[in-house]
Amino acid sequence: MVKPLQMNVEICASVVTGFEKIAAEEISLISTVRNVKWERGNVRFRIDLKSSPEILKLRSVDNLYVVFYEKSVVSLTNLDKETALRTIQNQIVFCDWESAIETYQLIRGKTINGGSELHVQRIKEFASNGIRLEVNEISPKFRVTCKRCGEKEIHKFSSMEAASKFGADINNAFGWKCSVHDFDIEVVLRIEKDNITVMMALNDESLFKRNISAYGPTTMRSTICHCMLRLADIKSGEIVVDPMCGGGSIPIEGSISWKNSFFFGGDNHELALERCRENLNANSSIKNCEFFTWDATNLPFQNNSINSIVTDLPFGRKIGSRMDNRLLYPLLLEEWKRVLKIGGRLVVMTHDKRSLENSLLKDRSSWQKKSFHIVNMGGLQCLCLCLLNTKSS
Numbered sequence: 400m401v402k403p404l405q406m407n408v409e410i411c412a413s414v415v416t417g418f419e420k421i422a423a424e425e426i427s428l429i430s431t432v433r434n435v436k437w438e439r440g441n442v443r444f445r446i447d448l449k450s451s452p453e454i455l456k457l458r459s460v461d462n463l464y465v466v467f468y469e470k471s472v473v474s475l476t477n478l479d480k481e482t483a484l485r486t487i488q489n490q491i492v493f494c495d496w497e498s499a500i501e502t503y504q505l506i507r508g509k510t511i512n513g514g515s516e517l518h519v520q521r522i523k524e525f526a527s528n529g530i531r532l533e534v535n536e537i538s539p540k541f542r543v544t545c546k547r548c549g550e551k552e553i554h555k556f557s558s559m560e561a562a563s564k565f566g567a568d569i570n571n572a573f574g575w576k577c578s579v580h581d582f583d584i585e586v587v588l589r590i591e592k593d594n595i596t597v598m599m600a601l602n603d604e605s606l607f608k609r610n611i612s613a614y615g616p617t618t619m620r621s622t623i624c625h626c627m628l629r630l631a632d633i634k635s636g637e638i639v640v641d642p643m644c645g646g647g648s649i650p651i652e653g654s655i656s657w658k659n660s661f662f663f664g665g666d667n668h669e670l671a672l673e674r675c676r677e678n679l680n681a682n683s684s685i686k687n688c689e690f691f692t693w694d695a696t697n698l699p700f701q702n703n704s705i706n707s708i709v710t711d712l713p714f715g716r717k718i719g720s721r722m723d724n725r726l727l728y729p730l731l732l733e734e735w736k737r738v739l740k741i742g743g744r745l746v747v748m749t750h751d752k753r754s755l756e757n758s759l760l761k762d763r764s765s766w767q768k769k770s771f772h773i774v775n776m777g778g779l780q781c782l783c784l785c786l787l788n789t790k791s792s
């Protein structure tokens with residue numbers, strides 16, 4: 400029999416749309432990772448089971464799942480409702496429960512009611528003899544979430560119906576207790592046209608919530624901050640500034656992930672510094688980050704002194720207006736050109752693409768576009784630009 404720790408498991412990481420390639424680059428740095436592929440909103444890869452806990456250290460991914468079943472069901476889209484739901488329900492006996500439970504247990508550090516061998520035994524008994532288990536006081540609590548992608552109308556059933564049928568047979572086979580709000584295990588049933596994928600969630604709380612305790616109106620996910628910082632290609636000993644840092648999410652993520660570089664953040668809003676301090680205090684191991692009150696168009700830095708600026712501009716929606724941006728963005732670029740070293744990197748995010756593009760056009764020779772990414776931030780299609788400072792002096 401194959402020893403579970405020699406297993407190789409398939410992981411799906413959900414990531415912010417637009418930053419899939421950046422996340423895939425971070426994932427590929429884990430030495431036992433193989434077959435990294437990405438598509439809209441997620442990155443898939445294989446990893447040795449024994450090193451799978453490493454994935455919890457990833458900084459660019461929002462949620463992690465072990466994939467334990469994947470199949471294209473012939474004509475699922477054409478089946479009548481009852482047959483389609485029965486077909487989906489029947490798949491539970493073909494799922495690789497061993498790899499799901501082993502990965503979950505190793506990553507979460509807790510055993511699911513008797514471990515994987517017992518569950519494999521139970522699913523066989525359920526499949527061949529229809530043996531059902533009753534819920535008891537030590538049964539783990541679980542829920543099934545069904546996510547259907549693409550056109551939902553092509554199926555004759557709803558996501559709720561599919562989740563409920565699939566969940567009913569998990570309950571029958573394992574005696575796990577169904578609980579929609581308070582659960583230990585989340586099984587995700589992903590259905591796209593005729594394809595069914597079954598996954599188990601590996602993290603409890605979304606990983607993008609890791610750094611922040613004091614939220615503001617425009618707090619950025621730590622995972623988006625991380626991807627922007629990766630674009631800046633930060634090296635040991637470098638100085639990185641966020642001149643409009645709000646609650647400090649970019650400098651805080653930077654100082655956690657690049658311990659040998661220095662991060663300064665500032666904002667002109669009276670509440671921002673308070674939030675930054677609270678967030679910094681909640682991450683007590685940080686030693687390489689400081690916050691200030693300042694005007695981003697008049698920074699307290701000498702000419703050519705900063706290696707990178709990574710920032711999230713006011714979009715002109717929750718903060719400022721588009722009219723303000725037309726005046727503000729050129730002033731910001733002028734000041735940031737002054738403080739950045741020649742060859743320094745500027746990584747900016749905004750929803751107000753036009754104001755940013757127009758401001759750059761006014762000073763074309765000072766900025767070279769390295770890359771651009773269209774990123775989904777809370778449903779808004781935003782532009783993230785990575786620029787090199789090419790000023791002449």
Ligand SMILES: C[S@@+](CC[C@H](N)C(=O)[O-])C[C@H]1O[C@@H](n2cnc3c(N)ncnc32)[C@H](O)[C@@H]1O
Pocket residue numbers: 615617618619620642643644645646647648649665666667668671693694695696711712713714718
């Ligand atoms: C999109 S928010 C940044 C949010 C931040 N990334 C976070 O996660 O909390 C833009 C910030 O720019 C600040 N801001 C606007 N004009 C500024 C200026 N002239 N100088 C400094 N900060 C400014 C706003 O107060 C706001 O906090």
